Amino acid sequence: DGNIVVANAVQNQDLFWALRGGGPGTYGVITKVTYETHDIPKTFGDVNGAITANSDDAFRDLIREFVRFLPERLNNGSWGGVFQVLPDNSLMVGKLSLDLTADEAREVWRPFTDWLATRPNDFTGKIEFGIPIPFKYYYDGQWRQKNLPSSVVVEDRPGQQQFEFWFSVDSDAVSTFEATLKTRWLPLKQFQKDSGTELADAIFEASRHWGFVIQTGKGLAGAPAETLQRSRETSIHPAIFDAAAQLLIRQSQAAKFPGIEGHEPDYAQAEEDARNAETAMQIIRAATPDSGSFRNEGDYFEPNWQDAFWGSNYPRLLEVKRRYDPTNLFNVPRGVGGDDS
Numbered sequence: 257d258g259n260i261v262v263a264n265a266v267q268n269q270d271l272f273w274a275l276r277g278g279g280p281g282t283y284g285v286i287t288k289v290t291y292e293t294h295d296i297p298k299t300f301g302d303v304n305g306a307i308t309a310n311s312d313d314a315f316r317d318l319i320r321e322f323v324r325f326l327p328e329r330l331n332n333g334s335w336g337g338v339f340q341v342l343p344d345n346s347l348m349v350g351k352l353s354l355d356l357t358a359d360e361a362r363e364v365w366r367p368f369t370d371w372l373a374t375r376p377n378d379f380t381g382k383i384e385f386g387i388p389i390p391f392k393y394y395y396d397g398q399w400r401q402k403n404l405p406s407s408v409v410v411e412d413r414p415g416q417q418q419f420e421f422w423f424s425v426d427s428d429a430v431s432t433f434e435a436t437l438k439t440r441w442l443p444l445k446q447f448q449k450d451s452g453t454e455l456a457d458a459i460f461e462a463s464r465h466w467g468f469v470i471q472t473g474k475g476l477a478g479a480p481a482e483t484l485q486r487s488r489e490t491s492i493h494p495a496i497f498d499a500a501a502q503l504l505i506r507q508s509q510a511a512k513f514p515g516i517e518g519h520e521p522d523y524a525q526a527e528e529d530a531r532n533a534e535t536a537m538q539i540i541r542a543a544t545p546d547s548g549s550f551r552n553e554g555d556y557f558e559p560n561w562q563d564a565f566w567g568s569n570y571p572r573l574l575e576v577k578r579r580y581d582p583t584n585l586f587n588v589p590r591g592v593g594g595d596d597s
Contacts, residue, residue, distance in 0.1 A: 277492035305383030323452035336473030433512035435526035438555035441499035458543035475499030
């Protein structure tokens with residue numbers, strides 16, 4: 257209605273709750289935000305590697321061991337990053353430790369690496385532990401270009417500011433045509449049920465159709481109590497609080513641009529890849545029936561998207577939407593109040 261409204265913990269609390277997790281912007285135009293900041297860690301360390309199984313059976317065993325290992329050792333505030341599960345029977349490791357020495361990180365991983373050592377005929381590859389670096393340099397492009405040049409790609413177009421960069425591991429997300437993007441929270445209880453066998457087998461079966469990443473920094477099951485309390489004051493999907501990780505599937509084509517001659521996407525290939533990716537995700541959804549999806553990385557074609565993106569919070573979000581935007585001026589497809597809500 258054109259009025260300026262202040263939303264915080266003591267006024268317009270319903271709008272404040274909805275704005276924190278109920279996006280995209282379907283309630284109004286936000287003109288000013290105050291953020292709470294937090295102290296950074298002292299150091300970060302890399303744990304990287306690749307393990308390839310020599311057979312499908314060995315790869316299934318590898319995933320089962322990984323699923324047993326993850327919640328016991330990595331489901332806490334000291335770890336983030338990704339595991340990549342690939343159809344060629346490879347498990348890629350790209351983890352980040354916080355405030356741990358290399359020896360401490362190596363000790364955390366010892367149950368997994370010791371298990372691998374018992375199967376030398378089934379697996380090839382290794383996991384390496386980097387020397388920790390002061391965290392204050394993590395986003396310092398100039399420092400990285402000098403000390404870790406392979407970790408960044410520096411923007412070199414004319415007129416760009418000095419030391420604008422992106423991380424090398426994210427290069428496949430630069431100037432891409434995205435055919436599909438979909439996510440699923442992986443509940444901690446699924447890791448714990450029967451030692452995670454059912455979940456591990458679903459991950460294996462899904463990997464027969466498409467590769468994906470499992471992100472341990474995007475679940476809150478192992479978060480500190482104060483983090484959980486703060487997060488429960490928001491409208492994010494409640495499934496995140498029981499999630500030990502998030503599984504993400506994406507399919508993209510590098511340097512493709514619709515309408516630019518010589519760079520057009522291969523739509524037929526994109527449709528085929530998207531079908532395979534959806535087949536993989538259907539297996540994961542079936543194995544996590546009470547879970548949901550991260551709206552910021554959600555699939556436009558997500559079935560039952562209201563429940564998948566917001567769970568039990570959706571009815572209340574819809575009430576807030578209708579109170580502050582009764583004419584549905586801010587109509588976002590697959591957003592609160594959008595489509596056929």
